[in-house]
Amino acid sequence: MEDIHYTCQWGTGERWGDAPSETGMSRLALSDADKAARDWFVSTTEALGCKVTVDAMGNIFAVRPGLRNDKPPTFVGSHLDTQPTGGRYDGILGVTAGVEMLRVLADNWTETEYPVGVVNWTNEEGARFPKSMISSGVWAGDIPVETAHSLREVHPGTATMADELKRIGYLGATPASYESLPMAAHFELHIEQGPLLEMSNKKIGVVTGVQAYKWFTINVKGRDTHTGTTDLKSRADALLTASKMILHSHRLATANNALASTGILNLKPGSTNTVPGSVTFSLDIRSPSDATVAKMKELILQDFPKIASGEDVLDSNLGCTASLPLKVEIIEDFNSPATKFRADCITSVRQSAHHILGPNSHNLIMEMTSGAGHDSVYASKRCPTSMIFVPCREGVSHNPREFCKEEDCALGTQVLLQSVVRFDRM
């Protein structure tokens, strides 16, 4: 808990309570605040006897030697970057729990069979550079390093990842690849970020997989005109059209039992008395089923151009006056298929959880699928992987009020440590 709150001095966010630690976080990837947290991670893990390697994506691998070092380390991994208005636990808990694991091993003179390590992945959130989990994606060989290096920040849209990695001194010489930095396994402790554990009074989620998601950018192109002199039928209103699309994406999500969300919307020119000629917005589509995500994509590709051209996808145009046709462009930015974690790692987590929670453990453990993406998704493509979830207050995350009880942070960390040790023995 000390590490969590100490490191949250870098990128402290909005205050929601009176206690010193009752603020959110705003530590966008590769910002100055992120650099400070990284520097802490490097010096702390080195002080605990680790060898630290930074790769070409700024991923930081801290490795503690084992009795034998002829096999890859078993890793704990998560991320120190946050949402623009995020909380103190998403990602941060996972990394600081890894540091705590190193400390417990050191304090107890424990030697593992093989090396163990902790990795801090870069830009997991996808909040600043708009592909989530991009740096574990490069490590896994799924995303070309050039694509990642040239990815531009969402706002104000000037710096690329390579620019910012260089600027803060975290553009490492080691290739970002599972081949140069192999892992025996990857374990990740994370807050659930949803309400299921809390609602059912469980303490530990044994995560068996992650749902599928795709991110899109939608560009709507109409025509700037005067709001006072242009009658409704002579308009090509990009914001009205975008509003219809956002609404329709929710209708489709409801009908297909999927999720649809728009978190970013920018319009031009941005004047009270000018009908906006141009709108760009993000669309995030999710479902545990790849087929459902694919179907949602198909429906969007089919219906958005109809909405733009004025065809009646929304019943009777919802009583709006028919206007001039607009154009729409739909770009798929990011794709994360449904992930199933490996049975051996899941078993390691399940057994550790039962062992730690004691006789009543069957009432306190839940097997579950993650709604959010995590670096474990990409890790699982190249090594055995699983995750541990702990409850967070009201299931709220990506919000300054995000909160996880000390007791739950501790339980999760114990399960994490034991999962790693079990796997190492195995």
Added chain:
Amino acid sequence: MEDIHYTCQWGTGERWGDAPSETGMSRLALSDADKAARDWFVSTTEALGCKVTVDAMGNIFAVRPGLRNDKPPTFVGSHLDTQPTGGRYDGILGVTAGVEMLRVLADNWTETEYPVGVVNWTNEEGARFPKSMISSGVWAGDIPVETAHSLREVHPGTATMADELKRIGYLGATPASYESLPMAAHFELHIEQGPLLEMSNKKIGVVTGVQAYKWFTINVKGRDTHTGTTDLKSRADALLTASKMILHSHRLATANNALASTGILNLKPGSTNTVPGSVTFSLDIRSPSDATVAKMKELILQDFPKIASGEDVLDSNLGCTASLPLKVEIIEDFNSPATKFRADCITSVRQSAHHILGPNSHNLIMEMTSGAGHDSVYASKRCPTSMIFVPCREGVSHNPREFCKEEDCALGTQVLLQSVVRFDRM
């Protein structure tokens, strides 16, 4: 035409054609570009024999003495500021036509009975500081000067009007008031900004009044949550709710034969995987009838809170999953009731137009109401006022492609000059 294109070197906007003058304009009120255009206006009118006064709103009054100077001048007025992506004619035509009038009077050694003047009003567009016609509003005594001075720019939201008036050196010592700077009359030449003149092959619009409008700021407050872990019914999605409101405002406009437009929308926090907890948007409502604008306001005050709380204003919630309730705040920022211009000024414009257009004039003149607001609205509260419209290409304005033929600029300017001279004689 030389003055128009020469002064458009300050704040040149987006290119749309190959000729040097085929660009739009981006000259926000009180910007450096606006200062340069103002400096030109001051030096040019002084060189034409005018006395120049700057008032506390930065309005610039250039006055040419008459044979007798014991009565207030007859003014021509308009504005040199533009939309962020505006054109070369909106406002600029009116001011440069006024300068041309001064030039014609000087070149021809013409003496008017009473003084005549040209006024450049500050921030007519309301694009940078979000109240249109604010400085003629202060002059007319309708808007307190303190309110105007403390009005903050739309983007990035730091500077006030007073700050920027001071910064560019146009915070004049003379009170902004019809009492310190009275007018005998106010004539304004403007592009129509709509399609009616062009569609009906008319050359001159005799403007008899201006439709009513109100501007609102709508704040929608929900809750930031994770897009992947928060099911649809556990969300309080401020952007989905704003989309419904924007759509609904268009349904209401369609049903009531009014106009509804949203030109600005900002959301927080702005991350692909965070459901936005907060959205602010502008709403511009117009109709020639005050009663219709009042009714639209009433319907919005009644329906938007229902949409926020999840009541079914949009039929069956449009097939969207019902979610958590949100809050909405509706602020009226600006109100311009329907305006009727004065018969004597309208007559002056009508007679001048017939005189200039010759035998076929009855086919070339149209009496009309303005869809857009103009400084003439506020001027008309304190002196006889009317306006002259000329056609613009496809009725498009607030767009870089805004265009008015040289021939039409010239005809409008002739009608303007003659209207002023007729009124002066009268």
